[in-house]
Amino acid sequence: MLDIKFIRENKEAVKKNCELRNIKCDVDRLLELDEKRRKFIAEIGDLKEKKNEINEKMKSGDDKESLIVEGKGIKDNLDKLEPEFEEVEKEWKKLIIRIPNMTHSDSPIGKDDSENKEIERYGEPPKFDFEPKGHEELMKNLDLIDFERGAKVAGAKFYFLKNEAVLLEQALINYALETCLQEKFTPLTTPDLAKDKILLGVGFNPRGEETQIYSVESTDLNLVGTAEITMGGYHMDEMVDEEKLPLKYIAFSHCFRTEAGSYGRHSAGLYRVHQFSKVEMFAYTLPERSEEMHTYFKDLEVKIFKGLGIPFRVVDICTGDLGGPAYRKYDLEAWMTSRNDWGEVTSTSDTTDYQARRLNIKVRLEDGKKEFLHMLNGTAIATSRALIAIIENGQQADGSIVIPEVLRKWMPGNMEIIGRK
RNA sequence: GGAAGCGUGGCUGAGUGGACGAAAGCAGCAGUUUCGAAAACUGCCGUGUCAGCAAUGGCACCGGAGGUUCGAAUCCUCCCGCUUCCGCCA
Numbered sequence: 203m204l205d206i207k208f209i210r211e212n213k214e215a216v217k218k219n220c221e222l223r224n225i226k227c228d229v230d231r232l233l234e235l236d237e238k239r240r241k242f243i244a245e246i247g248d249l250k251e252k253k254n255e256i257n258e259k260m261k262s263g264d265d266k267e268s269l270i271v272e273g274k275g276i277k278d279n280l281d282k283l284e285p286e287f288e289e290v291e292k293e294w295k296k297l298i299i300r301i302p303n304m305t306h307s308d309s310p311i312g313k314d315d316s317e318n319k320e321i322e323r324y325g326e327p328p329k330f331d332f333e334p335k336g337h338e339e340l341m342k343n344l345d346l347i348d349f350e351r352g353a354k355v356a357g358a359k360f361y362f363l364k365n366e367a368v369l370l371e372q373a374l375i376n377y378a379l380e381t382c383l384q385e386k387f388t389p390l391t392t393p394d395l396a397k398d399k400i401l402l403g404v405g406f407n408p409r410g411e412e413t414q415i416y417s418v419e420s421t422d423l424n425l426v427g428t429a430e431i432t433m434g435g436y437h438m439d440e441m442v443d444e445e446k447l448p449l450k451y452i453a454f455s456h457c458f459r460t461e462a463g464s465y466g467r468h469s470a471g472l473y474r475v476h477q478f479s480k481v482e483m484f485a486y487t488l489p490e491r492s493e494e495m496h497t498y499f500k501d502l503e504v505k506i507f508k509g510l511g512i513p514f515r516v517v518d519i520c521t522g523d524l525g526g527p528a529y530r531k532y533d534l535e536a537w538m539t540s541r542n543d544w545g546e547v548t549s550t551s552d553t554t555d556y557q558a559r560r561l562n563i564k565v566r567l568e569d570g571k572k573e574f575l576h577m578l579n580g581t582a583i584a585t586s587r588a589l590i591a592i593i594e595n596g597q598q599a600d601g602s603i604v605i606p607e608v609l610r611k612w613m614p615g616n617m618e619i620i621g622r623k
Numbered sequence: 624g625g626a627a628g629c630g631u632g633g634c635u636g637a638g639u640g641g642a643c644g645a646a647a648g649c650a651g652c653a654g655u656u657u658c659g660a661a662a663a664c665u666g667c668c669g670u671g672u673c674a675g676c677a678a679u680g681g682c683a684c685c686g687g688a689g690g691u692u693c694g695a696a697u698c699c700u701c702c703c704g705c706u707u708c709c710g711c712c713a
Contacts, residue, residue: 239673240672240673240674243672243673243674244674244681246682247673247674250681250682253694254694256693256694257641257693258641260693260694270693272693273694274693276693277693440633443633568651569651570651570652570668572670
């Protein structure tokens, strides 16, 4: 959420920003409601002031009868005004919550992901001297995955990992955790469910049309789409001392996504599934330090994927592809033979104070002043997509798969290759 | 799941219908003292929102939502959370 004062004072810039981000917001209507809202606040405030004056006089006890009559009159007035005010306030909230974060001046301008800008590249798409296969076929041949039974038990786009794939997933989790622990992150495992309130604060919209979130019926709980949600909620309504910042967390969680409206061409295999596991980085920083932290997250992701020996690139997400909370976002995209293209494997966002304002998380500075702090998130490893990249890039002519060296210490017998006797 | 108790500012903790936005202590900030620091002493010190250039003023906020009342931190209802005991269970 943006500060309403900021919106008032920067109306045109906010409108322009919505346009660039390809998000439809009625800024004019919001400001119109804002004026109404302030009028109500003034009017109701005046009435309550009178009410309080009457209460004050009641203490001394003169002429109570007429004071009570007067007081009741004010109450009737308030009873009429307050519902009207609430209606305005409700619509006002609905609109302001939709206004996206402002955008870093270096973010590329563009309408969708085709205009994201490659800023770094590590390795090149591999050239095979045989016809490479996609991960789905490779995994089925090696009995590493079972989509059919996944569908039988939980529906399409669910799966069982099997045999070495299970171990490989755990190895990836361990690898990501280990790398971040060396960087002094505090490890967490988080709830896999969270309340509506938390989702909204972090910037997700549960229970709306086209939501990506599974909600649990007759509760206010949702399956988390990412541990960003639970880690953002972790410090909700808290005040953090400056000396404690930055807070860096690394969390394991399962992630659940409905993938509504995205059953497309690129949804084959593990690329778009309803459930996967993820190790996620999260940070709370001083406002002036978030940009630095964002670069650090990006560089850590680079380090993790370099370690896996997979060709990948870093893209700077363009305005139209940014989503609501992000001020700036970088994705890592690994080469995937099944797509014959780069495919997103990680994402890191600087949300500045956008989430902190909604979640009410502040820093108390050394001079005693308070302000909203900044919040950032970044994928260390999303296991499903990392598996795709490892399997497709590590495939051999005989259909076996070479395991990245950094993962072998977690595989039984320091296994180097899957599928070769 | 059953029973009891509790939820007050950054923290600890008083407050059971009008004196309370809230005692006291801690922490924090400014100052006196000091070569500097510590200690001591003095002063300041909750958040949000609305109006205002500002000084300042109004309103709201004592876990959340409703209600009773002229008036609620205080009484009532529901919800959430925590603690203890019992039950159950991985």
